[in-house]
Amino acid sequence: MSANIRKLVVQVDETRKEMGQAIDPPTRRAVAIAVIDNPYAGRYSESLDELIAIGEELGALLGQKAVAALGIAPGQAHSYGKAAIVGEAGELEHAAAILHPKLGAPLRVAVEKGAALVPSSKKRGTLGTAIDVPLGHKDAAFVRSHFDAIEARVSDAPRANEIVVAVAVTDSGRPLPRIGGLQVSEIKGEDGLR
Numbered sequence: 001m002s003a004n005i006r007k008l009v010v011q012v013d014e015t016r017k018e019m020g021q022a023i024d025p026p027t028r029r030a031v032a033i034a035v036i037d038n039p040y041a042g043r044y045s046e047s048l049d050e051l052i053a054i055g056e057e058l059g060a061l062l063g064q065k066a067v068a069a070l071g072i073a074p075g076q077a078h079s080y081g082k083a084a085i086v087g088e089a090g091e092l093e094h095a096a097a098i099l100h101p102k103l104g105a106p107l108r109v110a111v112e113k114g115a116a117l118v119p120s121s122k123k124r125g126t127l128g129t130a131i132d133v134p135l136g137h138k139d140a141a142f143v144r145s146h147f148d149a150i151e152a153r154v155s156d157a158p159r160a161n162e163i164v165v166a167v168a169v170t171d172s173g174r175p176l177p178r179i180g181g182l183q184v185s186e187i188k189g190e191d192g193l194r
Contacts, residue, residue: 003054004037006162009154010069018175027172029079029150031133032065034058034165041089041161051097055165059103062167063110070171077111078184079146079170083121083133087158095122098165111169114138116192125164128155133168139189145177146170146184 010033014026036058039050059082067074082103084095099120108114119134130153137143152166173184188194 003034003057005034006037007035007154007157008065009033009035010065012069013150015175021176023175025172027170027175028070029135029148029168029170030066030069031150031152031166031168032062032069033152033154034062035154035157036163036165038087038090038094038161038163040094041087048093048097051094052101055098055100056102056106058098058165059167060106060110062165063107063169066167066169067110070169072171074110074112076171077138077169078172079135079148079168080107080111080114080138081119081133081135081149081168082107083131083152083166085123085125085129085131085158085164087160087162088124088126089160090124090163092122092124094163098163107167108138111138113189115189116141125158127157127159128153129158129164131164131166133166135168135170137173137184137187139192140182140187141193142182143173143184143187144179144181145173148174
């Protein structure tokens with residue numbers, strides 16, 4: 001099953017100053033968003049295999065688009081996250097089917113490695129609904145400097161029979177991190193935690 005994509009949106013935000021302090025190099029976060037038809041809209045199905053397959057497809061597509069938008073090599077990606085908004089004729093389990101069983105593996109390929117769990121969020125909404133895509137370091141969940149989020153929103157989505165799927169990638173942590181914890185230079189990347 002291939003995703004029936006109505007719209008793709010890719011956005012990059014770059015922070016150059018924070019609290020009057022120059023950020024050099026700037027911190028950058030990209031979010032790639034697909035607006036897709038929900039093949040299960042308006043009906044209950046015990047099997048959600050179509051959405052699971054679509055999740056795998058979108059993990060690769062959106063991960064690659066986010067990395068490309070940052071203009072970095074896959075191994076230079078720091079953080080990642082995923083989120084979905086289901087239109088009114090869908091259910092939260094439709095978002096779970098896209099996000100959880102198979103989206104992560106191709107996203108990890110797009111960012112090279114990715115030992116840590118991919119943070120996620122999901123909700124039901126209508127046109128213009130926003131969702132915060134949670135972010136965490138791709139190889140070590142305990143890196144506090146990379147606990148963050150980026151908002152994803154498409155003004156004309158999701159329609160009742162659609163799902164908005166977002167993948168976010170960064171090339172750094174938050175600007176001016178200073179709350180301690182595991183540092184990027186200390187990552188072992190073996191267990192996804194440290």
